[in-house]
Amino acid sequence: MGRHALAAALMALLALLLPTSAAQAAENPAIIYTTNFHNAAIYELRAAVSWKCLDIRGGGAPQEGACIQTFDCKNALHQRFTFQRTGGGTFTVGAFGTYCLGTQGGTAPGTPLVLSNGWGCA
Structure with missing residues (x-):
C-alpha cells in the first residue's frame, strides 16, 4: 500500500x-478503559483519556461501601481488579479476593459503584 x-x-x-x-x-463523553496485565487474571484499569486508574477510595484495608473512583495510578493493591465470568457475556469485577464492585442503591446510569461483599454484585 x-x-x-x-x-x-x-x-x-x-x-x-x-x-x-x-x-x-x-x-x-467517551470513557474508554484499557487494562494492564499484572499477575495472571489481575488487572489495573486505566481511563484512556485521563490515564487515571480505577481506584478504591481510602486505599488501605478493604471496607464495604468504599467508593470506586478514578485516581492517579499508584501501582497499589487498591487499584487491582479481577474479572469473573458470570455467563451471557457478563462479568463480576472483583477486588481483594472476597469483594466485588457493586452499585450503591440502584442500577440507573450514573449510579455510584462501591466495594461490596455480596450485595449488588450479581
Missing part, C-alpha cells in the same frame, strides 16, 4: 472513531 493510500485509510478510520458533532461529544 502506498504512503498516500495508507494516509487516506488512516484518516477514514479516524473519522469513524470521532464523534459526529461537538454537541454529541458533550452529551456522550
